[in-house]
Amino acid sequence: MRLNASVFDNQYSDLQFVTQDTTVGPTVRNAGAAEVRGGELELTWLATEALQFDVGVGYLDATVTEVDPATLVTPGASLVRAPEWSTSAGVSYEINLGELGTLTPRVDWIYRSDTYYEARNRPQSLQPAYDLINVGLTYESMSGNWTASLIGKNLTDERVMQSVYTDQRDLGLTEAMYGRGEEWSLTLRRSF
Numbered sequence: 001m002r003l004n005a006s007v008f009d010n011q012y013s014d015l016q017f018v019t020q021d022t023t024v025g026p027t028v029r030n031a032g033a034a035e036v037r038g039g040e041l042e043l044t045w046l047a048t049e050a051l052q053f054d055v056g057v058g059y060l061d062a063t064v065t066e067v068d069p070a071t072l073v074t075p076g077a078s079l080v081r082a083p084e085w086s087t088s089a090g091v092s093y094e095i096n097l098g099e100l101g102t103l104t105p106r107v108d109w110i111y112r113s114d115t116y117y118e119a120r121n122r123p124q125s126l127q128p129a130y131d132l133i134n135v136g137l138t139y140e141s142m143s144g145n146w147t148a149s150l151i152g153k154n155l156t157d158e159r160v161m162q163s164v165y166t167d168q169r170d171l172g173l174t175e176a177m178y179g180r181g182e183e184w185s186l187t188l189r190r191s192f
Contacts (some may be wrong), residue, residue, distance in 0.1 A: 001043070001044070001045045001046070002044045002045075003041070003042070003043050003045070004040075004041070004042040004043075004091075005039070005040070005041050005042075006027055006039060007038075007039040007061070008036070008037065008038060008039070008059070008167075009035075009036075009037045009058055010035070010036040010037070010072060011033070011034075011035055012033060012034045012035070012036065013033045014033075014088045014153055015030065015031070015032040015033060015064075016028050016029065017020050017029070017032055017067065017068070017071040017073055017119055018030045018071065018111045018119070020087065020139040028170070030116050031067060031068035031070065031071050032064055032065075032066055032067035032068065032071065032073065033064070033065050033066040033067075033188045034063060034064050034065055035061075035062075035065050035078055036060065036061070036062040036079070036082070037060075037061045037062075037127075037145075038058065038059045038060040038061055038062075039058070039059055039178035040056070040057070040059075041055075041056065041057050041058075042054075042055070042056045043055045043056070049089070049094075050093055050094040050095070050096070051092075051093050051094075052091070052092050052093075053089075053090070054067065054088070054089065054090040054108075055088070055089045056086075056087065057085075057086070057087045057088075058085070058086040058087070059084065059085060060082050060083065060084055060085075060086070061084065062078060062079035062081065062082035063075075063076055063077065063079065064076065064077045064078075064119075065076060065135075067118070071119070072120055073119045073120050073121075073164065074120070074121070077116075077119065077120065077121045078116050079119075080117060080118065081115060081116075081117065082115065082116075083112045083113045083114065083115040083129075084113045084114070085109045085111070085112070085113040086110075086111065086112050087110075087115070087180070088108065088109065088111070089108070090106060090107065090109070091107055091110040091189075092104055092105065092106035092107075093105060096121055098142075098181075099142055100141075100142065101139060101140050101141040101177045102139070102140050102142075103116050103138070103139050103142050103144075104136075104137070104138045104139075104140070105135070105136070105137050106136040106137075106138070107133070107134075108132075108133070108134040108135070108136075109131065109132070109133055110128060110129070110132040110134070111131050111132075112127075112130060113129045114126060114127065114128055114129050115127045115161075116166050117161055117163060117164035117176075118165075118166050120166070122166055122191055124166060124176075125164040125166055125174070126158060127161040130151075130158045130160055131156065131158070132154050132156070132158055132160075133151065133154070133155040133156055134151070134154070134155070135151070135152045135154045135155065136149060136150065136151045136152070137149070137150045138150075144191065145190060145191050145192075146188075146189070146190055146191075147187075147188075147189045147191075148186070148187065148188050149185075149186070149187045149189075150184070150185075150186050151184065151185045151186075151187070152182070152183075152184050153180070153182070153183050153184075153185075154179070154180065154181060154182050154183065155182055156182075157181045157182040159178055159181070160178060160179045161176050161177070161178055161179075162177045162178060162179045163176070163177045164176045166179075
């Protein structure tokens, strides 16, 4: 069994934000400060030679503490891409096939709490909390020269934002890029 733990308290200054300059329009400049506090726990437990459990949990309090009024960001706003909670759990079991090698199924669950993708924390830049389920089935030959993996990601077909652009002049323009929905892949690998 292995347990990793960390606690942190970071102070950041000269954070870059987009500011409104009346002569040139939106400009990126050092215009704020933030505080990031939190902790993480990770546990890996090899319950038997074949059965493995992985669990992780992270807590993050990442907020803007000072800001230039020209940024339109409010002190107390959440930092971009900083979910308060992130958790994961996984289990795998290696099935011994004798001279044929091994077959290992695996299931993973991932959770992320609400996350903003824009410094002003406007509603259109909020990715609501979500869960992802991933599965895998890996075959490895006894020599280790051949492996084949069938992987399924995002089996619940969650719609998850990867990035967001919102117009800084409040003209109503918002563009978002979303991650892939449910997808499957098959990989065959030969080692020499």
